Amino acid sequence: MGRPKSFEPDVVIAQAMETFWTKGYAGTSPADLAEATGVAKGSLYHSFGSKRELFAMALDLYGRTGSEVTEEFLSRPGTAKERIRAYFVLLVDMDLDGPARRGCLAQNTVEEFGGRDEEATRAVHRIEERMIGLFAARIEQGQRDGDVDRDVDARAQALFLQAILAGLRVMAKTFDRPVLYQIIDTALAGP
Amino acid sequence: MGRPKSFEPDVVIAQAMETFWTKGYAGTSPADLAEATGVAKGSLYHSFGSKRELFAMALDLYGRTGSEVTEEFLSRPGTAKERIRAYFVLLVDMDLDGPARRGCLAQNTVEEFGGRDEEATRAVHRIEERMIGLFAARIEQGQRDGDVDRDVDARAQALFLQAILAGLRVMAKTFDRPVLYQIIDTALAGP
DNA sequence: CTAATTCTTGAACTTAAGGTCTAAAATCAG
DNA sequence: CTGATTTTAGACCTTAAGTTCAAGAATTAG
Numbered sequence: 001m002g003r004p005k006s007f008e009p010d011v012v013i014a015q016a017m018e019t020f021w022t023k024g025y026a027g028t029s030p031a032d033l034a035e036a037t038g039v040a041k042g043s044l045y046h047s048f049g050s051k052r053e054l055f056a057m058a059l060d061l062y063g064r065t066g067s068e069v070t071e072e073f074l075s076r077p078g079t080a081k082e083r084i085r086a087y088f089v090l091l092v093d094m095d096l097d098g099p100a101r102r103g104c105l106a107q108n109t110v111e112e113f114g115g116r117d118e119e120a121t122r123a124v125h126r127i128e129e130r131m132i133g134l135f136a137a138r139i140e141q142g143q144r145d146g147d148v149d150r151d152v153d154a155r156a157q158a159l160f161l162q163a164i165l166a167g168l169r170v171m172a173k174t175f176d177r178p179v180l181y182q183i184i185d186t187a188l189a190g191p
Numbered sequence: 192m193g194r195p196k197s198f199e200p201d202v203v204i205a206q207a208m209e210t211f212w213t214k215g216y217a218g219t220s221p222a223d224l225a226e227a228t229g230v231a232k233g234s235l236y237h238s239f240g241s242k243r244e245l246f247a248m249a250l251d252l253y254g255r256t257g258s259e260v261t262e263e264f265l266s267r268p269g270t271a272k273e274r275i276r277a278y279f280v281l282l283v284d285m286d287l288d289g290p291a292r293r294g295c296l297a298q299n300t301v302e303e304f305g306g307r308d309e310e311a312t313r314a315v316h317r318i319e320e321r322m323i324g325l326f327a328a329r330i331e332q333g334q335r336d337g338d339v340d341r342d343v344d345a346r347a348q349a350l351f352l353q354a355i356l357a358g359l360r361v362m363a364k365t366f367d368r369p370v371l372y373q374i375i376d377t378a379l380a381g382p
Numbered sequence: 383c384t385a386a387t388t389c390t391t392g393a394a395c396t397t398a399a400g401g402t403c404t405a406a407a408a409t410c411a412g
Numbered sequence: 413c414t415g416a417t418t419t420t421a422g423a424c425c426t427t428a429a430g431t432t433c434a435a436g437a438a439t440t441a442g
Contacts, residue, residue, distance in 0.1 A: 002388025003438040024305060026217040029429060040391045045431065047389085101306030110364045111302035112215060115292030125365040159370060160377040163358030170357040173301045174316040179350060186351040190381055193418025194408040220399055231421045236401065238419085 009047065010061075012037045017058035021105045025055055025112055056123065062105045063127035070134050080142030084135070084161065085188050088168065092180045095172035104169045131165070132158045161187075200238065201252075203228045208249035212296045216246055216303055247314065253296045254318040261325050271333030275326070275352060276379050279359065283371045286363035295360045322356070323349045352378075 019028050019036040030051060034041045048054040073090065074083045095103060102108070110124045135158035142148030164187045168180055210219050210227040221242060225232045239245040264281065265274045286294060293299070301315040326349035333339030355378045359371055 001386075001440040003390075005389070006438095022305070023307075024217075024303060026215075026303075027305075027307075030431080031429080041431085042391050042393095042433085043389070046391095051430070103302065103305070107361050108302045108305075110361065111294065111299045112217075114213070114215060114218075114294070114299075115364060116214075116218075121365055128362070128365060156373055156377050159374050163355055163362055163374045163378070165358070166361040167354030167356070167358030170298050170301070170361060171319070171354055173306060174312055174319060182347055183350050183354045186347050187354070192410040192416075194420075196419070197408095221401075222399080232401085233403085233421050233423095234419070242400070 005047070007037070007039050007043075012039055012044075012047075013054070013057045013061050016054050017061055017105070020055055020058050021062070021102050021108070022100050024108060056119065059105065059109060059120070059123050059127075063123070063130065066106075066127070067130045067134060070131065074134060074138045079145070079147035080138050081147070081188060083138060085184060088165065088184045088188075089181070091165070092168060092172055092177065092184070095169060096177055096180075101173050103173055104166075107166060107169060128162060132162050135161045196238070198228070198230050198234075203230055203235075203238075204245070204248045204252050207245050208252050208296070211246055211249050212253070212293050212299070213291050215299060247310065250296065250300060250311070250314050250318075254314070254321065257297075257318070258321045258325060261322065265325060265329045270336070270338035271329050272338070272379060274329060276375060279356065279375045279379075280372070282356070283359060283363055283368065283375070286360060287368055287371075292364050294364055295357075298357060298360060319353060323353050326352045 015037045016033055019032055023032065028051075030041050030044065033044055033051070033054070037044065039047075044054065048057065070087065073087050076083060076086075078086070095101060106124045106127045109120055113120045115121060132155075136154040139148055139152065139154040139157055143150055143152065143154070164183070168183060171183070172180060206228045207224055210223055214223065219242075221232050221235065224235055224242070224245070228235065230238075235245065239248065261278065264278050267274060267277075269277070286292060297315045297318045300311055304311045306312060323346075327345040330339055330343065330345040330348055334341055334343065334345070355374070359374060362374070363371060
């Protein structure tokens with residue numbers, strides 16, 4: 001019993017995620033969160049404990065959403081290389097077409113927190129590992145489909161792709177589309 | 192005339208750079224800077240104007256120092272690929288062996304400031320372009336030396352290397368040495 | 383309807399960030 | 413020395429970040 005919540009926690013977390021993503025962790029004040037969510041500061045603290053905890057939930061949501069999108073996108077018809085290229089292009093486009101050049105929340109987090117926050121670092125690491133797993137799985141799928149060489153080391157290749165992806169998203173903050181596309185081409189030129 | 196400065200501005204900028212690098216821009220308070228440099232807050236403001244201006248000088252110093260080190264290191268004896276590999280290994284080792292996993296100041300800056308700061312973004316872009324220029328120059332040198340194929344597009348290859356480097360430095364915050372070395376191997380496996 | 387319980391919210395509180403200012407200290411030209 | 417000039421350093425100020433709180437508003441069990 002008790003008074004029912006006047007908001008959907010998941011929705012608020014999603015809105016908080018957007019705000020943190022756009023303005024950074026330090027750059028987002030409780031007042032910003034209240035405004036972005038339409039929930040008063042006091043209620044936010046009542047429901048989520050602290051800015052830090054809300055952020056953890058937002059980052060977690062980010063990771064889950066991201067890997068769902070990735071998985072779905074990679075599994076569409078095409079060869080492994082085609083799908084991965086399309087995915088990279090998608091991300092570059094999303095980074096550039098948004099009004100903010102906000103990049104990847106997970107990367108931003110680990111950059112902003114440095115090694116100084118154990119929990120944040122772990123959370124980001126989990127997100128990255130999941131991405132690598134998805135890449136590796138798609139490559140192995142390609143091997144079964146016959147569009148990827150049998151003797152490719154899927155894990156090594158997936159790590160490489162993750163590095164490229166991370167690099168692209170850093171560079172998407174300061175370079176423009178043709179450059180980023182060219183990097184994608186070079187990175188995927190090999191086998 | 193007038194009372195002479197009791198500190199060397201360049202030294203203070205270097206100390207400020209270290210502090211910003213370790214703690215991030217937002218994470219560094221004027222009090223931190225005073226402690227790190229041994230110069231009182233008031234004097235810092237008197238000499239450098241604002242935290243933001245001091246940071247700009249620190250970032251500039253970082254860029255110049257970095258490109259000097261890079262240039263020197265790439266020009267040591269060896270093929271282009273050998274030198275670039277050695278350079279990547281050097282950076283990974285520096286990232287991991289420091290006590291802080293602070294990564295690259297330029298990247299941290301652009302991540303922390305997002306697209307929200309025009310000047311910081313420009314400064315980082317200049318630093319990145321300089322790095323790319325050095326990579327391209329080393330590749331062209333390799334072509335003259337005969338250890339790099341004539342038909343390699345030096346600029347495209349340099350952009351690719353910069354992306355890998357950026358990716359490595361992001362991943363150096365959450366992954367350990369063998370993984371990073373493996374990425375270097377994969378990235379440099381081609382021609 | 384009442385009580386127990388849970389939410390809501392703006393006010394209030396505490397701490398510190400970022401910056402300004404002033405009185406004293408140091409230097410040098412004359 | 414004197415005066416002009418520049419630095420120094422800590423006190424001081426203002427604003428806001430992050431959080432807590434008290435008082436009231438919903439809701440349901442009984």
